[in-house]
Amino acid sequence: MYVVGNVYAIAAVAVVGGALFGFDISSMSAIISTKAYLCYFNQGPNYLETDGKCSGPTPTVQGGITASMPGGSWLGALISGYLSDILGRKKSIQIGCIIWCIGSILVCASHNIGMLIVGRIINGLAVGICSAQVPVYITEVAPPSKRGRLVGCQQWAITWGILIMFYISYGCSYIDGTAAFRLPWGLQMLPAIFLLGAMTFLPESPRWLAKHDRWEEAVSVLALVHAGGDVNSPFVHKEVEEIREVVEFERANADVTYWELLKPNMINRTHIGVFCQIWSQLTGMNVMMYYITYIFTMAGVGSNVLLPSSIQFVINVVMTVPALLFVDRWGRRPTLLIGAALMLTFLAINAGVLAVHGKKPYRGQFDSSAESISITGPPAKAVIACTYLFVASYAPTWGPVSWIYPPELFPLRVRGKAVALCTSANWIFNFALAYFVPPAFANIRWEVYVVFAVFCASMFLHVLFLFPETSQKILEEVEEIFDDSTPGSIKYIGTPAWKTHVDRTVVRLERGEFDAEEKFAIRASHDNRSPERVEEVAPKVA
Structure with a gap:
C-alpha cells in the first residue's frame, strides 16, 4: 500500500533528484574562487609564501574538473534508460541516490585533482540517472492539466539546490583550511539520503506497471x-x-532499443527532444552558473564576488x-520562443558592451587567465x-x-530510453561547455557572448518551425x-508545428464534466478522426 497519493507531494519528493544537480553547480561555482581551493589544487607558478596568493588549476584543468560531472552524467543518462525499463522508475532513482553518496564521499575526501575528478564523474552518473528518470516518472504519474507544472518543479528544485548550496559554500569560505x-x-x-528513503513511500509509475502487466496496481495508482x-x-x-x-x-513489437529512435517514424520526435536539451545548454545558462565569479571579477565587483554573484x-x-503556475496555460512553444528572443537580446548587449569598453587586464590584476577582460564604471554595471x-x-x-517537453513527445514503449537519450545530449553539451568556457574566455574573450547569441537565434527558428x-x-x-498519414500532415513530421495548440478541454475532462458522447465528439474534432473511428473506439472507453 502506497502512503503518498497526492500528486504535488509525489512531485515534491521526486524532484529532490534535480536538487543534486543544483548542489553540484553551486558547490563548484562558489568554491573555485576561494583561497582554500586555489591553494590546495594550485598548479600555477605564482604561489607566494609571503602573501599566500595562488592561481589554482590552469584554465584547461579547471574546465576538466568542472566538466567531469556532466561527462559522468552523459553516461548515467544513457544507462538510466535500461535501469528504468527493467527495474522501474522508482528504483532507478533510488540507485542514483546511492551512487551520489559514493561520489560525494570521494569528492569530500579528495587529496589531489585526479581523485576530485573521479568523484565528480561518479556524482555525474547519479545526476544523469536522476535527471533523466525523474521527469519520466512525474510525466507518467501526473494528470495532463498539471503535467507541465509538476515536471517543471524539477527545474525549480535545481534552482533551489543551486541557491542553498551556494550560501552553504559561501559560509564555509570563511573557514580556514x-x-x-x-x-x-x-x-x-543529505538530499540524496532523504530522497532514497522518501521514494519508498511513493507509488510506481502506473504506465510502467501496466507495461509489466501489473494492471491492478496500475489502476489503483491512477485512482489514488x-x-x-x-x-x-x-x-x-x-x-x-x-x-x-x-x-x-x-x-x-520487439523490445525497444536505442536504434529504434532513429527509425523514420520516430526520428522527428527524437531530434526535437534531443535538440530541446541541447539548446537549453547552448543558451549559455550553465556557463553563467559555473563561472559567474569569473564574470563578476572581470566587472570589478570587488575582492569578494560570492555575495553579489x-x-x-x-x-x-x-x-x-511563473512557469510552474502558468506553463500549462502558456503552452510549450510560446514559452520557448519568448525565452530564446530575450536571451539573444541580453547576450548581444553584453557582447557589444564588452567589445567597446572592455580592456585587457594588467599583469597580476586577476588570479586566473580565464578572467581576460577588465571593465569598470557604468559599462560594468550594464554587463x-x-x-x-x-x-x-x-x-x-x-x-x-x-x-517538461521531451517526456511528452514519446510513446510509452520507448519513453524511458528516449528521455535518457535526450538527457544524455544535455549532459554531453554541458560537458563540452564546462570544459570549453575557461579557455574560451582566455582566448576569444567577449566573442564568447556572440557565440551563444547565435545559438539563441538558431533555437528560435528551430522551435518556430519544428517544435509542436x-x-x-x-x-x-x-x-x-x-x-504523417492524417490530412494536412508532412511526411516523417506529422502535423506542422505551427498548426498545433494547447488543448484546453483536458481540464473539463479530468473533472468529469463531459458525458461519453461529448468526450469523444470533442476528441474527434481535435484529432481529425472520422465519426466511424469515434464510434469504434468510444464503446471501449465509455
Missing part, C-alpha cells in the same frame, strides 16, 4: 493520484483504456515560479544588469520546459501529432 570546501562537498549527500482513490472515476477509466490500447499495440541564484529561484536579466529570461522559459505544442494533451494523444 580545506574544510572550506570539504564541508559543503560532504553536506551535499487522479481521483482520490475512486477506481470508478470516468477519467481513470479513460486513462486505463488509453494505456491498454498502447500497451497491446506495443506488445506486438548569489543574486542571480535568487533570481533563478524566483523567476521559475551585470544584463547577466541578471539573462537569468530572469531563462528561468521561466527554457529552464523548466527543457525538462504538447501542453494539456493525454500522453497517448500526443502520438497522433506525429502521425
Whole structure:
C-alpha cells in the first residue's frame, strides 16, 4: 500500500533528484574562487609564501574538473534508460541516490585533482540517472492539466539546490583550511539520503506497471493520484483504456532499443527532444552558473564576488515560479520562443558592451587567465544588469520546459530510453561547455557572448518551425501529432508545428464534466478522426 497519493507531494519528493544537480553547480561555482581551493589544487607558478596568493588549476584543468560531472552524467543518462525499463522508475532513482553518496564521499575526501575528478564523474552518473528518470516518472504519474507544472518543479528544485548550496559554500569560505570546501562537498549527500528513503513511500509509475502487466496496481495508482482513490472515476477509466490500447499495440513489437529512435517514424520526435536539451545548454545558462565569479571579477565587483554573484541564484529561484503556475496555460512553444528572443537580446548587449569598453587586464590584476577582460564604471554595471536579466529570461522559459517537453513527445514503449537519450545530449553539451568556457574566455574573450547569441537565434527558428505544442494533451494523444498519414500532415513530421495548440478541454475532462458522447465528439474534432473511428473506439472507453 502506497502512503503518498497526492500528486504535488509525489512531485515534491521526486524532484529532490534535480536538487543534486543544483548542489553540484553551486558547490563548484562558489568554491573555485576561494583561497582554500586555489591553494590546495594550485598548479600555477605564482604561489607566494609571503602573501599566500595562488592561481589554482590552469584554465584547461579547471574546465576538466568542472566538466567531469556532466561527462559522468552523459553516461548515467544513457544507462538510466535500461535501469528504468527493467527495474522501474522508482528504483532507478533510488540507485542514483546511492551512487551520489559514493561520489560525494570521494569528492569530500579528495587529496589531489585526479581523485576530485573521479568523484565528480561518479556524482555525474547519479545526476544523469536522476535527471533523466525523474521527469519520466512525474510525466507518467501526473494528470495532463498539471503535467507541465509538476515536471517543471524539477527545474525549480535545481534552482533551489543551486541557491542553498551556494550560501552553504559561501559560509564555509570563511573557514580556514580545506574544510572550506570539504564541508559543503560532504553536506551535499543529505538530499540524496532523504530522497532514497522518501521514494519508498511513493507509488510506481502506473504506465510502467501496466507495461509489466501489473494492471491492478496500475489502476489503483491512477485512482489514488487522479481521483482520490475512486477506481470508478470516468477519467481513470479513460486513462486505463488509453494505456491498454498502447500497451497491446506495443506488445506486438520487439523490445525497444536505442536504434529504434532513429527509425523514420520516430526520428522527428527524437531530434526535437534531443535538440530541446541541447539548446537549453547552448543558451549559455550553465556557463553563467559555473563561472559567474569569473564574470563578476572581470566587472570589478570587488575582492569578494560570492555575495553579489548569489543574486542571480535568487533570481533563478524566483523567476521559475511563473512557469510552474502558468506553463500549462502558456503552452510549450510560446514559452520557448519568448525565452530564446530575450536571451539573444541580453547576450548581444553584453557582447557589444564588452567589445567597446572592455580592456585587457594588467599583469597580476586577476588570479586566473580565464578572467581576460577588465571593465569598470557604468559599462560594468550594464554587463551585470544584463547577466541578471539573462537569468530572469531563462528561468521561466527554457529552464523548466527543457525538462517538461521531451517526456511528452514519446510513446510509452520507448519513453524511458528516449528521455535518457535526450538527457544524455544535455549532459554531453554541458560537458563540452564546462570544459570549453575557461579557455574560451582566455582566448576569444567577449566573442564568447556572440557565440551563444547565435545559438539563441538558431533555437528560435528551430522551435518556430519544428517544435509542436504538447501542453494539456493525454500522453497517448500526443502520438497522433506525429502521425504523417492524417490530412494536412508532412511526411516523417506529422502535423506542422505551427498548426498545433494547447488543448484546453483536458481540464473539463479530468473533472468529469463531459458525458461519453461529448468526450469523444470533442476528441474527434481535435484529432481529425472520422465519426466511424469515434464510434469504434468510444464503446471501449465509455
